Amino acid sequence: MKNILVVIDGLNFSASQLDSVLYISRLMKGKLTVALLDVEPSPFPMLLPGIQEAMYYSAASMATHVRERHEQVVANTEKLREACTGRGMKITLHTYTEAPLASVIRESRFADVLLAMHSLSFSGLPQSDPPGFMQALFSGAECPVLTLPDNMQVVKEIALTYNGTFSSMFAIRAFFQLMPLLALRKVKLVYVAENNLETLPDEQLLRQYIKGVCPRAEYIILKGDPAKSLLTYLRYSKHTLVTFGAYGRSRASRFFNGSIADDTLGLGHLYTFITHP
Numbered sequence: 001m002k003n004i005l006v007v008i009d010g011l012n013f014s015a016s017q018l019d020s021v022l023y024i025s026r027l028m029k030g031k032l033t034v035a036l037l038d039v040e041p042s043p044f045p046m047l048l049p050g051i052q053e054a055m056y057y058s059a060a061s062m063a064t065h066v067r068e069r070h071e072q073v074v075a076n077t078e079k080l081r082e083a084c085t086g087r088g089m090k091i092t093l094h095t096y097t098e099a100p101l102a103s104v105i106r107e108s109r110f111a112d113v114l115l116a117m118h119s120l121s122f123s124g125l126p127q128s129d130p131p132g133f134m135q136a137l138f139s140g141a142e143c144p145v146l147t148l149p150d151n152m153q154v155v156k157e158i159a160l161t162y163n164g165t166f167s168s169m170f171a172i173r174a175f176f177q178l179m180p181l182l183a184l185r186k187v188k189l190v191y192v193a194e195n196n197l198e199t200l201p202d203e204q205l206l207r208q209y210i211k212g213v214c215p216r217a218e219y220i221i222l223k224g225d226p227a228k229s230l231l232t233y234l235r236y237s238k239h240t241l242v243t244f245g246a247y248g249r250s251r252a253s254r255f256f257n258g259s260i261a262d263d264t265l266g267l268g269h270l271y272t273f274i275t276h277p
Contacts, residue, residue, distance in 0.1 A: 002030035002178065005111035007104055007137070008080070009120055010036045010073035010095070015083035017117055019152035022087055024115060024271075027155075027179055032089060033111070035104050036080070038073050038097040101136055109142040113178055118147050118268045134265070144174050144275035146241075150268045156239035157186045160210075160217075161230065163194055164201025167245030170277045175243045176213050182241065187217040190233065190242075192226040231263050234270060241271035 006021050013036075025032055077095070084091050096103040108114050120134060138145055160175070162168045176183055189210060191200055198221055200206055210217050222229040234242060242264075265272060 002028045002112040003110065004028060004030040004032050005104075005108055005114045005143070006032055006034045006091075007114060007116045007120060008034055008036050010038050010076050011069055013076040013080055015079060016152070017148075018080075018083050018087060018089065020117075020148035020271075021115055022089055023152060023154070024146065024148070025089070027181055028113070030112065031092075033092045033094065033107070034080070035107060036073070036077060036093060036095045037100045037104075038070065038095050101133060101140070104137065105140045105142060111143045114141050114143055114145045116145065116147055118150055118265065118270075118272075120147075138265075138274055141276075144171075144178065144273060147265060147270075147272040147274075149270060153239050153269075155182060155185060155241045155271060157188065157237065157241070158182055159234065159237060159240055159242040160187065160189045161242060161244055162189055162191050162200075162206070163226075165245065167277055168243075169206075169245070171243045171245035171273065171275045173209075174275045175273050183214040187214040188220050189217055190220045190222065190230070192222050192230050194226050198223065227263075234264060235267060237270065241273060243273045245275060245277070 004025055008017065021032070077093075081093070094107065116134070116137065160172045162172065189206075200219070200221075220233070222233055234240070264270075
């Protein structure tokens with residue numbers, strides 16, 4: 001049985017988020033652990049009085065701000081338990097307040113896959129940076145990460161992105177090991193022709209592997225700017241799960257160079273599978 005770690009923002013939880021989680025957990029036949037992100041304590045008590053006085057927000061108002069949001073997290077925790085019970089979902093619940101990012105990354109070491117919503121944010125404090133939190137989670141996770149679409153949808157198509165690197169092939173293999181049943185869906189291997197090389201790298205070996213997993217897979221070769229071509233292709237893909245390798249860790253892969261990472265993950269309608277060697 002697979003160990004599935006689900007990361008949920010306790011401040012912005014809604015029961016509908018569990019629909020995609022339940023769908024994937026059934027596909028994987030896994031057991032669920034929910035890492036609920038609580039509001040971090042106010043940093044103001046650690047500041048010198050003179051610095052506190054110079055801040056726009058007072059220590060008292062910040063403490064009130066944090067306390068109110070923590071109370072919302074407590075209420076949402078009960079909603080989470082009720083929603084899981086109503087869906088017949090058995091979960092182990094871990095709540096993280098102190099160093100939530102580091103705590104989730106540490107726990108991912110013992111998971112087979114980490115699930116997170118596309119719209120996941122960690123916004124307990126003003127000026128927090130949800131995109132930065134998510135990027136750190138993707139690059140730091142010690143297991144594969146699968147982001148879930150904003151609205152639950154059945155996976156009908158798999159897009160395996162490939163550019164000839166070890167990391168892209170590693171992600172493809174990891175995906176099929178975790179969710180072999182999805183090899184029965186419509187599978188497309190998407191190659192971005194980098195450096196004007198339109199021939200699939202290691203084509204014979206690649207086709208041999210893919211044929212053994214999903215014999216009816218199609219091969220798509222995209223031309224032009226890699227980032228723009230891939231983003232355009234994915235923007236019009238529906239009910240699709242896409243695989244990527246080496247998020248933020250390798251200069252060898254251009255799939256996630258520049259804004260393509262944020263743009264792809266920000267589409268909101270895709271299941272996005274990311275892993276690292």
